Amino acid sequence: MGMKENVSKPLDRLSSELAGDMAAVNTLIRERMASRHAPRIPEVTAHLVEAGGKRLRPMLVLAAARLCGYQGDSHLLLAAAVEFIHTATLLHDDVVDESEQRRGRPTANLLWDNKSSVLVGDYLFARSFQLMADTGSMQVMRILANASATIAEGEVLQLTAAQDITTTEDIYTQIVRGKTAALFSAATEAGTVVAGADPAVQQALFDYGDALGIAFQIVDDLLDYGGATTTIGKNVGDDFRERKLTLPVIKAIAAADADERAFWERTIGKGQQAEGDLETALEILHRRGALDAARADALAWVERAKQALTAAPDHLIRDLLGDLAEFVVARVA
Template structure:
């Protein structure tokens, strides 16, 4: 997930504003990922947790809580919870995607094995669950349980939708909610809940996280057909994995005759050959699929910014607004 490495400015200023809280989160993460009985666990998690993740999700939890005037200590637990869930998801993704790279370093399943990735991921889920219980808030638990279900459901849906040319934009958005937006939305929402913010602000925080996550993921999927290796993604990964992302959905909808046969061959049947990626990009150009995708991403970024309206004015809100611009800046 390139967001972790791509964000610079609004992210960096948020990091400064929340430096004390973030130190506490990092301390708690190191403390709670330890295992008395199984030293393999911190070996695997340290690899991920210290591998340069920018802590965007926990920072959003802290930002939401502070913006809503929270002055307790539970937001730190929730931020660590969110990072544990994120890390567990990455570990399980490594198994699932048979990927060999994660944040520019070999993924845990290559350094250790699939077994460790699955089980240490399970351990982190359990630890996140223990942490959130310590807040004593049933509502927070409910939000995070629902997010966990949406995440898993979205990932399963992605499995079955890949290679299926009938996948439409609604299904795509459902997948993106699962793989990306659900955890952003929960991260911001629980920050507001723990602060005791009014209902309209809690709803605004959820809507912001949801739209931010979707904007980010659409931008990321677009860059898969035109980014550079510098952002840590290889162009065409999604194409080779036959994923039905927005550019493909758009181009397939416009395809007839030979074009339809092309998509059927490369996505549905998976018979890819030299030059197919270039041909796909040419079809995107012909139908304006990349422009249409970019417009969607910008639309979701705007939704994220608009969602902030009911929230308390101030520097944090401005930076959250800037963050929404930032996640789509690379494609604009």
């Protein structure tokens, strides 16, 4: 598996269409991540924010608002808030996972320390709620506040399910809905709400974001077992080494014979990993068809996302969002 040559084009087209708004959001992010009294805050934040991410989540806010004909400025505040929530969760995740690389660069907790990462993450959560309050909309505040709680809940669920090889696909989906899809769906829904869209359109864009987020995470899990390090921004096999029960592994365990199950119990359940175990894991995943099955699941979620868009207004942005959903799975050839 690897990157197809032209898969970035749908995202680039959406980025080009929203370039003016996105520039305003980037300016707002730089302004609001500043701190008069604690210079480490902008230092740590800039390390992640300026690391070359695609800004997909704030872009979803802008796209949903544009799709619904919004003419004001509140969507800019919401887009910045969503990016701050996302950045805060990344800072906290890297501490929990003891990660050393993010987007191809050393993590903030490695360059500074765990305390700085946690506290700067807290600061960004606070900043995000200030931005929400500035919109004056209780409904969008409720959406993003609920998403923040769901994200934390998903992370805790993942923590309790970690290294438990009896974890099912249903639990995996619940975790992914929390840790990844919640912010996608909140972003798209919030964009429609600030635009005053019809409730049916709000639901449609929520459903789109939810399905897109789940597909996105499944593909991210797949890339860990076959993507280039430059593509995924981490080392291939990191999920295996960190004993993460991602969808391909869950599928392989469900189909495992006694020897394979013993292998997964030793390497994932007990963390007793040796030279060559990653190669053995890959061989089992291929033999059991787990990677292809996970990709089929991602494709099914993409179809759900595209189907949800049929209830949205006929607009260039709707077409671009449909292309974006296809792009997510096109990342794995």
